[in-house]
Amino acid sequence: MENFIVSARKYRPASFATVIGQASITNTLKNAIRNQQIAQAFLFTGPRGVGKTTCARILAKTINCRSLTTEGEACNECESCLSFNKSSSFNIYELDAASNNSVDDIRNLVDQVRIPPQSGKYKVYIIDEVHMLSTAAFNAFLKTLEEPPAYAKFILATTEKHKILPTILSRCQIFDFRRIGVEDIAHHLAWVAENEHVNADPDALHIIAQKADGGLRDALSMFDQLVSFAGDRLTYKQVIDNLNVLDYDYYFRITDFILEGNISQTLLTVNEIIDNGFDGQHFITGLGQHLRNLLVSRDEETVGLLETSANIRNLYLKQSAACSPDFLLKALDLSNNCDLSYKASNNKRLHLEIALMQLCNLASPVQSPAGPRGAAALAIPKEPAPASRPADLSPKPQEQPPLKTLQEPESGIPAANVSKAAEPLTSYPVKTTAPVRKESPAEVKTYTGVNIGNLMKPGSGAAAPSKENTLAEEPEVLPPDREVFTQHDLELIWRPMAETIAKDSPNLFNTLTCRIPVLTDGFKVVVTVDNKIQESEIFGKRAEILGYLRKELKNWGIQLETLVTDRPVESRKPYTDQEKFNAMAERNPAIKTLKDQLNLDIEM
Known part of the structure; x- marks a missing residue:
């Protein structure tokens, strides 16, 4: 086709009613024309391809129309409208400020302003990309913009309002054009496709609208490109392949x-x-x-x-x-x-x-061999009945309440223990706080390495026990157990742990010891900190802290969690020298009296 016209020009709006997605602006302009309250200067600003220059041309055409419609639109029949449609109007001037940005260019424009229109009511000057004018050109334009002749109207358009001098902005009515919505663009593209006899999938048009990022001109350009590739049938697959969009x-x-x-x-x-x-x-x-x-x-x-x-x-x-x-x-x-x-x-x-x-x-933080998607918790197997207990096993310990469901999969066993799976693992000694349950020979497993591909799959804990593993030849071979411990047990080893882990970091030591950790359900240890910095310090040593606690408390199900609080906690221990002195003075007011009388400084 020799006289092909791109869709962005062919379907460019010619009236306020056909402008897409800018209803508030077009209604304001139509009301101003109907009420004869047309400003001397307008500034249209917004992203590319949303209708700034188009609305400027429609406004220039409409205010010169000699017989407006009842809706406030140009009639397209009078001499002024016909000359505008043929691009031969002598009352409308367009200036590209990107290439005409010097003082001389503005002086020539000012000289033209002095000449009244030969036909029509107004002379309209559309200055596109006005932010490209130099500072000197802006200053030369100021006086004319502030006090133009009654017949002169200026419409400035720009994508970068912040580059325009405030003295220019204060002399204009500013209209902010917004990005056009995806639905509006998709509907307009459907209308264009129907006029062009193109069968386009709705999903395909939505992808084009999203890729355009609020610019209707960009959307129409992409539409032309895709029609050139696909012909009269535009599918979703063709759009994502050509626009490099992830499906x-x-x-x-x-x-x-x-x-x-x-x-x-x-x-x-x-x-x-x-x-x-x-x-x-x-x-x-x-x-x-x-x-x-x-x-x-x-x-x-x-x-x-x-x-x-x-x-x-x-x-x-x-x-x-x-x-x-x-x-x-x-x-x-x-x-x-x-x-x-x-x-x-x-x-x-x-x-x-x-x-x-x-x-x-x-x-899926927890995996279970029996639960879907690893959602079920890993529970400790029930104690076998006395009748099924072999004679060579130790007698059943005293009954205790069942342990709560643990929150860590079997694959959470440290790598050090996994690598020694072939060696016999001795059972940990029983603490006085709670008896330790031993597994029956049928429950004894050999722990092997875990494949990363099966790490998060249901039933991907340790390797399945073989027949040799089910024989009661070595009943003392047990995996690391999860012994029950109390808040008191945790507090006993917390300070030695802090001294070991933070021996080279006084700040971390103070962070760990200024508050008492709290043991919650599921063997979760919660440490309260004052801010994100302390939280990051603990996170950097998280592996070492967990390793120490799990080893000393004989429980591989321990988890560590930090809680950031903005207010002081009652259990917070004195931290600074002043806090320590205040605590001592609160217990014994005579200390404060002694300090005041002797004029002593607080230095520990």
């Missing part, structure tokens, strides 16, 4: 794998995405957007925030039902942190994979 299906699949705690399939899917040429940061950004969409899909009031087609919206609603709000919030935080630190990482792929494995662990 929704990838994000839905990888979210399902994350919810299952399936590390293997998650990493394989990411590898497929990278092999297809997508950047890792592009993927993690899209995953964050996907998680955000799942979060807003959980509430009927926020479903309207989804900027997708009806088919994709139904998929979001279905998958969001399987996600808890707590998981989605934590997953969003993880993906956002990964996105922020991605560029600073030397090994970007490993950085991305670590974040995904953390997401898998977040969704």
Whole structure:
């Protein structure tokens, strides 16, 4: 086609009614024209492709129309409208400030302003990209802009309002054009496709609208490009292939794998995405957007925030039902942190994979051989009945209340113990606080290495016991047990642990010892800190602290958690010299009297 016109020009709005997504601005301009309250200068600002220059031309055409319609639109029949449609109007001037930004160019414009219109009511000057004018040009334009002739109207358009002098802004009526919504762009593209006899899938048009990022001109340019490739049939697959967009299906699949705690399939899917040429940061950004969409899909009031087609919206609603709000919030935080630190990482792929494995662990922190998706807790096997106890085993200990369900999978056994699986493991001595249950010979297992691919799968704890392992030849061969301990036991070893772990760090020692740790259900030790800095100090030594506690308390199910509080806790011990003195003076007021009388300083 020799006289092909791109869609952005062919379907450019010619009236206020056909402007897309800027109803508040067009209504204001029409009312001003109807009421004969037209300002001397307008400033249209906003992102590219949202209709600034288009509205400037429509405004210039309409205020010169000799017979306006009842809706406040140009008639397209009078001499002024016809000359404008033919681009031959002598009353409308367009100046590109990007290439005409000198003082001389503005002086020439000012000289033209002095000449009244030969036909029509107003002379309209449209200055596009006005922020490109030099400071001297702005200053030369100030006086004319402030006190122009009654017949002169100025319409300035820019994408960067912050670069314009405040003295210019104060002389204009400012209209902020917003980005056009995805639904508005998709509907307009559907109308264009119908006029061009192109059969386009709604999902495909939504992808184009999202890729345009609020710019209708960009959307129409992409539409022309895709029609050139696909012809008169535009499908979703063709759009994502040509625009280098990650398919929704990838994000839905990888979210399902994350919810299952399936590390293997998650990493394989990411590898497929990278092999297809997508950047890792592009993927993690899209995953964050996907998680955000799942979060807003959980509430009927926020479903309207989804900027997708009806088919994709139904998929979001279905998958969001399987996600808890707590998981989605934590997953969003993880993906956002990964996105922020991605560029600073030397090994970007490993950085991305670590974040995904953390997401898998977040969704399924506990694995059980019997529970789906690792959701069930790992419970201690029940004590065998006395009749089934072999004669060579020690007598059954005194009855005790059943232990609470533990919160750590069998695969959480330290690597040091895993590597020595072939060697006999001696049982730990029994503490006086609670008796230790021994497993029957049928329960004795040999612990071997764990495959990363099966780490988060249901039933992926230790290796399955073989027939040789079930024989009662070495009943004393036991895995590290989870002994019950009390708050008192924890407090007894807490200070020695702090002295060992923080021997070279006085700040960490004070952080660990200024408050008493609290033992909660599931062998979870909660340490209260004052701020994020103290929390990060403990996190840096988390592995050493857990190793010490687990070894001394003979319990591999211990977990460590920090709690940041902004207010002092009653159990907080004196920390500074002043706090120690105040505590002593509170117990014995005579100490404060002695200090005041002798004028002593507080130095310990």
